[in-house]
Amino acid sequence: MEIVTAPEPTGARVRLRPEIAALPPYRQGRPAPADGFKLSSNENPFGPLPSVVEVVASAAHDINRYPDATALALRERLAERFGVTADEVLIGAGSVALLAQFILAAAAPGDEVVYSWRSFEAYPGLVTVAGATSVMVPNRADHGHDLDAMAAAITDRTRVVIVCSPNNPTGVVVTAAEFEAFMAKVPADRLVLLDEAYAEFVRGDGSADDAVDGATLIGRYPNLVMLRTFSKAYGLAGLRVGYAIGPVELLDAARATAIPLGVTAAAASAAIASLEPAAEAELLERVGAIADRRDRVHATLVAQGWPVPVARSNFVWLPAGEATTAVAERLFDAGIVTRAFAPDGIRISIGEEESVDILLTILGELVPGSQEGHPQ
Structure with a gap:
């Protein structure tokens, strides 16, 4: 028998797309110490509802079977809620997966995608993977979208425009007007x-009344798609389930770009269970508690002298500038893990009540311009 040997290594490297090879992969923040608090990922600090745990456990009995590829039962439930047909609802593995699908469906090499910056950190990577070009429009001084500048940035090459409200990581809303x-x-x-x-x-000081609400815009614009998720308010971040609502033609294009069977039966079942009236009421009560905690953190930071923008999400934005890394390290040393975007600022999720006093005490010592406000 002839023995075939592998060819000698030549030093040649596998040919990859250079823009992908240069693209840093998404990395989560550092884990929190055992006695610390993870305020870096915008997760819901409350544990899952018993009713949701029950349906997830039940779904485990059928993990030898593929899930419904279209998550029809969940689509029908959401369609009833928003007054649309099931075909006007698309389910994905979190709203970020849906963003990827729509960008792939609309933008190709040579095309442009316009969005505000700083905004969701995944946008640049999603655009690059599609082969398109990002057009980043700087935020206003108040850390919100400059929609006039975004509109002016649209060219013949533009295929997609992304509006994030409340904006991640700054928390500022786009108003309906x-x-x-x-x-x-x-x-x-x-x-x-x-x-x-x-x-x-989006609730609190009255600005909530002015915020854009995609649910009120359904059917008004043939080029608009609304994306939401069960990860944050509904506490299902670990199951990855989000949804989009829009014209069937646009959703069908996104369906064509999806990785098949991306949403598990457990995720879809948990989302449906979360929409049951009693469960949703309890979940939204928790959202109210997080929003109240957020407003308290925001008010204290303003009183301390931090120039934080009005927050309408489950996090606050700390514009620490050149001190971003140093402030984040001081917080980490105190057991608070945050998301630092040097040299712009720090996104701080609203977590457990026990984290609030520690967070505010440390930040009170680091206010810009104060004697202790220049950590080394």
Whole structure:
């Protein structure tokens, strides 16, 4: 028998797309110490409801079977809620997976995707993977979207525009009036994605009344898709389930780009269980508690002298500038893990009540311009 040997290594490297090889993979923040608090991932600090745990456990008996590829039962439940057909609802493995699907469906090499910056950190990578080019429009001084500048940035090459409200990581909302004026400027053949992953947390000082609400816009614009998730307000981050609502033609295009069977039966069942009236009431009560905690943190930071913007999400934005890394390290040393975006600022999720005093005590010592406000 002839023995075939492998060829000698030549030193040649596998040919990859250079823009992908240069793209840093998504990395989660550092884990929290055993006695610390993870305030880096915008997770819901409350544990899952017993009714949700029960349906997830029940789904485990059938993990030898593939899930329903379209998550029809969940689509029908959401369709009833939003007054649309099931075909106008698309389920994905979190809203970020849906963002990827829509970008792939609309943007190719040579095309552009316009979005505000700083905004959701996944946007640049999703655009690069599609082979398209990011057009980042700087936020306003108040850390919100500059929609006039975004509209002006739309060119013949633009295929997708993303609006994030409340904006991640700054927490600032786009108002309904701002969004309506913006849509009047966007050509009708350009896809607009309204990313509302934190919509349920928009409550508080009256600005909630002015915030854009994708649910009120369904059917008004043939180029608009609304995206939401069960990860945050509904506490299902570990199961990965989100949804999009929009015209069937646009959703069908996104369906064509999806990895098949991406949403598990456990995830779909948990989402349906979370929409049951008693369960949802309890979940939204928790959202209210998080929002109250957020407002208390925000008010204290403002009183301390931090220039934090109004937050309408489940996190606050600390514009620490060049001190971003040093402030984040001081917090980490105190057992608080945050998400640092040097040299811009720090996103701090609203977590357990026990974390609040520690967080505010440390940040009170680091206020810009104070004697102790320049950590080394």
